[in-house]
Amino acid sequence: SAVSTAAPISYRKVARWLALFISMLAITGGRSLTLGTLAVTLVIGLATIAGWLSSRLRASEVRSIQTESARIFYRRIRTFIIKGSIRGCSYIAAVARFEVMRLMYRVGGALNRAKTSPTGRAKQCGSPTREFARNDVCLAEAVPVGRFHFAAADIPLIVEHVPNVLKRRTVEEANRILAHRFMFRNREEQFACGVNWDFCPEGNLSWRWDLNRHRFFLTLAAAHYYTGEHQYIQHMLELWNHWIQTNPAGENGNWTHPFEVAARLQNWVWAYFFLAYSSQSRPRELVQLENALLEHARHVANHLEYHWPNNHLLLEAKALYAFALSFPHLDKGKTFLRRAQRVLTTEVFKQILPDGSHAELSSMYHRIVCGELEELLLLAERAGAPLPDRIAERIRRMHFFSGAMVRPDNSVPLLGDSAEKDTYLRFDSMNIDYSDLNYWLWPGPSRRRLSKCLPKVSARPGIQLFPDAGYAFLRSPDEQAHVSFDCGQFSRCETQNHGHSDALSFELWINGHAVLVDPGVYFPWNDDSGWAAHFRSTAAHNTVEIDGKSQSEISPWCDVRRTAKCQILRQAVDADCATISAQCVPYWSNGDDVRHTREISLSQGHLKIRDRIDGIGVHSLAWSFQFLPELDVVHRHGSLEGSVSGRELFSLASPRPEQLLLELFYGHKNPLRGWASRDTSHAVPAPLARFSTRTLLP
Secondary structure, three states, X not given: OHHHHHOHHXXXXXXXXXXXXXXXXXXXXXXXOOHHHXXXXXXXXXXXXXXXXXXXXXXXXXXXXXXXXXXXXXXXXXXXXXXXXXXXXXXXXXXXXXXXXXXXXXXHHHHHHHHHOOOOOOOOOOOHHHHHOOOOOOHHHHOOOOOOOOOHHHHHHHHHHOOHHHHHHHHXXXXXXXXXXXXXXXXXXXXXXXXXXXXXXXXXXXXXXXXXXXXXXXXXXXXXXXXXXXXXXXXXHHHHHHHHHHOOOOOOHHHOOHHHHHHHHHHHHHHHHHHHOOOOOOHHHHHHHHHHHHHHHHHXXXXXXXXXXXXXXXXXXXXXXXXXXXXXXXXXXXXXXXXXXXXXXXXXXXXXXXOOOEOOOOHHHHHHHHHHHHHHHHXXXXXXXXXXXXXXXHHHHHHHHHHHHOOOOOOOOOOOOOOOOOOOOOOOOOOHHHOOHHHHHOOOOOOHHHXXXXXXXXXXXXXXXXXXXXXXXXXXXXXXXXXXXXXXXXXXXXXXXXXXXXXXXXEEEEOOEEEEOOOOOEOOOOOOOOHHHHXXXXXXXXXXXXXXXXXXXXXXXXXXXXXXXXXXXXXXXXXXXXXXXXEEEOOOOOOOOEEEEEEEEXXXXXEEEXXXXXXXXXXXXXXXXXXXXXXXXXXXXXXXEEEXXXXXXXXXXXXXXXXXXXXXXXXXXXXXXXXXXXXXXXXXXXXXXXEEEEEEEO
């Protein structure tokens, strides 16, 4: 039957999941147990039984169970058990909902394939993705309807106003892509005989994800318009067709992660309009590409990650929303649009806090979410279906947080799990020169459309406090000093996997350089030395570590169990000084045992840190100061002095140096100290100063 050919392998997986669901229900003791949870579990059980009775294992399934698949499955089991024990039945129910929708998608796909072939299988000639939806799009419908950020007539003006430096950078990158050279996460790889879409250097799955997001499609298309040379957009089309031919819908690892499918869909939508408005487009090719786009939209709609209610779910809904607005003729009955609207509305108010910050409290994810939602805001306006006022207003608030976070040189502190760049970071309204794509999103030198949608933001000296996020940004009147201070909770998101144990830590930018920095995030996929845990720990951040323990209990599987409790105590601003103080109680303290109070003052280019540790008994205290990797730091005359290329930038002094042991680390491996990462995949040595003592409190 069509159902039996849908996915016998899925039934085996579902059987495993069913056993896990029942186990987790027992582990959690039925906390918050609902009839819905039991109903979903029952549905999965019935589907499992039906699949077992009506299907046989194919030989190809047996061959597909390789070592990598087993490792991935084992990792998923561990993650599921740990997250289920932490988050309870709501997580289990969300996973069950996701698995049911995924099963329905596979069954629906099998039924559609059965209609196109007497044997119930998709024909092997041509692209399986195209074959899946052969009759969904007719040739006459392949003409762009103009519901995008720009029309063909806008392109000459856009190209005229893109700065030459951005054009050159885009063309240089496009030339590397022509030679099949790809640079992701500071690692360049070249393919000699065509692109291998499954390539995963040294097990780095992030590199493979970046390759398959196809952000470089837009680089190739833009280079075509900047130079007038057809080779760029023709190469984009060749790569596009090659990917479709070699990656049948839902049948390999490049369809495994819904977040990556959504990211690819967003870039494909842009690439489609770049191609459609060029002289190189052909109606038949556009039909084929629309079929592939439609299949991606179907996949996203049926694989929304309700069990990851962070930026994943929000951006998946946004991708589906943007597709439905851009291709209304492919969204029969507005099924995609309604589903996307429902999920987006819920997640916007859950994830964008009232003060405009993103709930994960990561500067990178804030920038990504802010840029993508601003794009949706503009696209909906262009399509004649503007977002509801209350949603639009919440999105606009993100702009204020972005403005406070950005330093005078347009850099940002790396708060939480953050990197300087990411292939998902496509737009930045605070820095239009971040990418040439900004000029395509907001055509024209005056950016009138942007000014209508987004509030004006100006940097203000003093303190800008965001109480919902628990972040404060201090700025000197002369714009020569910028301080970011983490004085809030571990995370405000339901899934807290992007948070760090960094309460009361700070970053200092002064005289054009980030001096004291957050170490960033480092996630090696083959991590046997505890690198990921170290970069999330208290010891890696510019704060105080007490008794060698982190402030929050970090789970080894990208989650947190118990978190520190923080509160803002006071803030004050006068003519030449800005001061803020906050308090942190570690998860392992009841408040009487130990609590840390920190006051930060910025005055006339001087930053003063006052720490008070209250508690009972004798405790070990350690202050960490993580410096920029490029800094030269030396200990001279009782203080630390830092310079870049011989230019002195700062000095750091303790009022009681005789009572503290000072140690300098630079790329130390046992224990891990003195490391920083800017791109998630590489850790580089960076100077770290550590002052420590053992004393009787208070």
